[in-house]
Amino acid sequence: MFIKDEVKYRYNYHISPKQGWLNDPNGLCWFKGKYHVFFQSNPFANQPGKSYWGHVSSENLLDWQEEDFALRPDQDYDCDGCYSGSAIELNDKLFLMYTGHQNLSDSYKESQCLAFSEDGINFQKVSNNPVIENPPEDNTNRFRDPKIWKNEKNIYAVIGGESKENRGQVNLYRMGETFDNWQYQRKLAIAQKKDGIMWECPDYFEIEGDTFLIVSPKGMQDAGINGFASVYLQGDFGFNQTLEGYELNLIDLGQDFYAPQTFWDPIEKRRIMFAWFGMPGLQEQELKKQVGALTLPRVVKNKNGKLLFAPLPELQQLRTDEKALLPFDTIEDYSEIRMTPLNRHSNFLLRITSKIEGSSYQISYQDQKIEISFFDSLRNVRQSQKIDKVSELRLFLDSGLTELFINDGQHTFTNKCELIGTLVIEISGQLQVKAYTLRKGIQ
Incomplete structure (x- = not known):
């Protein structure tokens, strides 16, 4: 007999089983x-x-x-x-x-x-x-x-x-x-x-x-x-x-x-x-x-x-809606965020907050160091890496999964964080940001 426990959520485009x-x-x-x-x-x-x-x-x-x-x-x-x-x-x-x-x-x-x-x-x-x-x-x-x-x-x-x-x-x-x-x-x-x-x-x-x-x-x-x-x-x-x-x-x-x-x-x-x-x-x-x-x-x-x-590269085919993000904006929890610094040494900060869970995820770049910090009911984590130049960041969000790619995979950060429902975005610094809603990929 298979499990009948209530499942809080299932991922949208990452491979995952229906249960277990x-x-x-x-x-x-x-x-x-x-x-x-x-x-x-x-x-x-x-x-x-x-x-x-x-x-x-x-x-x-x-x-x-x-x-x-x-x-x-x-x-x-x-x-x-x-x-x-x-x-x-x-x-x-x-x-x-x-x-x-x-x-x-x-x-x-x-x-x-x-x-x-x-x-x-x-x-x-x-x-x-x-x-x-x-x-x-x-x-x-x-x-x-x-x-x-x-x-x-x-x-x-x-x-x-x-x-x-x-x-x-x-x-x-x-x-x-x-x-x-x-x-x-x-x-x-x-x-x-x-x-x-x-x-x-x-x-x-x-x-x-x-x-x-x-x-x-x-x-x-x-x-x-x-x-x-x-x-x-x-x-x-x-x-x-x-x-x-x-x-x-x-x-x-x-x-x-x-x-x-x-x-x-x-x-x-x-x-x-x-x-x-x-x-x-x-x-x-x-x-x-x-x-x-x-x-x-x-x-x-x-x-x-x-x-x-x-x-x-084919992941771009998951994109549906596109919008340029304002300094204070909202997105869905199944999205891709593409960040482009105005120059390769620009300092910036992007913060994501979940209204439902009260959890948060933040990316900051200052003095040639990237810092990732996230907080939810299970986690209070801070990670950092020295990076001389940042040309592009792509962050994939999927109902609590986060995958960050920096400089086309030169550095990657794979972390879970309870980012569920409508997400609030705050942006500061010299950064252009676009968001894409991503369609479903797993049946």
Whole structure:
């Protein structure tokens, strides 16, 4: 039986389930004329539970149709959850590689499993699951979130892990001649001790000749939110060496961003990223509301070895009404605000207040420092970042979700704030501001 709890609100154009819990994006891909996005889902309660794979599809990355669950925890090896994973098209079939989670009397077991589909909607688990039953000897039972990909010759997967010394690590596997034949290769990367005891949701890819690894560390020391963060590493991941010296780069500066995953869009020839619009330990505080959502799709760009995460250009097609905002004005809670400083060093302030919730969200720029502060019944947060020049800011609002993009994705802030109903806008400083009402995108 599904939950019948009252839902306070559901998002307008962000991917979200009709009910229940949502976390990590999974299986991002293009298959047979549609984009497919899967996600971790507990349809029975607004809290973590046995993970299903929720599923939505779209022809344009804007208008999403909810599909039936792709995976259910119905086998011995995944009876306590079909955990995160990824997708690959092979031989005109779509394969999902995921982690089966099984609770034991005093611990748990995580193994890697496969399911396939001919139509992208109905999936069948392979008969010889799990295809990777045990982690490497130097890895604990924390062994999950396979990201599968292929190059000209081989099919590989990176799997998140934890060493016996409690350091995050990424395990590299290569597929043999058949899907049930996987060979462990080596460690792709190992965390320094301060950088997390477990590296979840790894993602390996190349852009313009540079190779990148995304991980979501768990248990970082003096970093992230409650020890959680999402970062990328750029380096030489030659397949005969393990990367230990590295620089971690934070993907998003907000507090509600975790477990990002990317995929290659073969139609527009670009790499696109989604993430969980939430954070472990924070979303659990919001159980009385419909809180599960994914971020908007972002285009991943490489600028001199540094990644930018720009809003998908097609998002402009969601715009309906447009108006230039006055210093004191109102907008709907499903809007985009576009801010252009009169010069790249202009000081300014924009403040948003919700009449219903009494909550507020503020962006200020002064002395080449951007500051984001927001307040509601659960939050009293202030974030800042040094930015020499600001050319443009785009803020997406969706019934309590805020995504701020600065300088076409040079910096991003992803945060929840209870901005519900008609919103009051106050503007000061050298700033031109336009607002667009955004149409519905999720069915």
